[in-house]
Amino acid sequence: FAELEMSRPAFLLVLAVSAACATKVLECPNTSLDIKNKVKISACEEPPCRLRRKSVPEIRLAFRPDHDIKNLRTTVRAVIAGIPVPFIGVDGTSACGKIFSADGKMKVDCPLKKGQDYLYVNSFKILDQYPKIKVHIHWALTDPNANKVVSCFELPARITS
Helix, strand or coil: HHHHHHHHHHHHHHHHHHHHHHHCCHHHHCCCCCCCEEEECCCCCCCCCCCCCCCCEEEEEEECCCCCCCCEEEEEEECCCEEEEEECCCCEEHHHHEEEECCCCCCCCCECCCCCEEEEEEEECCCCCCCCCEEEEEEEEEEEECCEEEEEEEEEEEEEC
């Protein structure tokens, strides 16, 4: 039991550090998905995130499907003045090749099992031709077979030079 007692504080410390490093994001409208402390965007803890042109930010999204999934798609939009604009190279792509075990150590791929914890890891290019403006990012993982959102978040950001 002494080993168990020593490992519990260590576990709590790791959990606290993970939560502290998470990026604060917003829930997507019309969803009841718990997204708190589940998203990490490189170099961004507090929105609005500064996305530098010519950079390649990494996103890590922890999620747990509520049903078995054969295929998973990525939907990524920058909402500019109320108009959704797809993120080139990311929007509409398969997310299956970007899925890892919850600890991020083993690539999993699809199909995904109901109730299992997973980690989605992806990066996206902030192209030099993107204008320097404020954007609202909508990022979702969707099951096209069930026409259902599996995980989703939104984030205010600013594209900078």
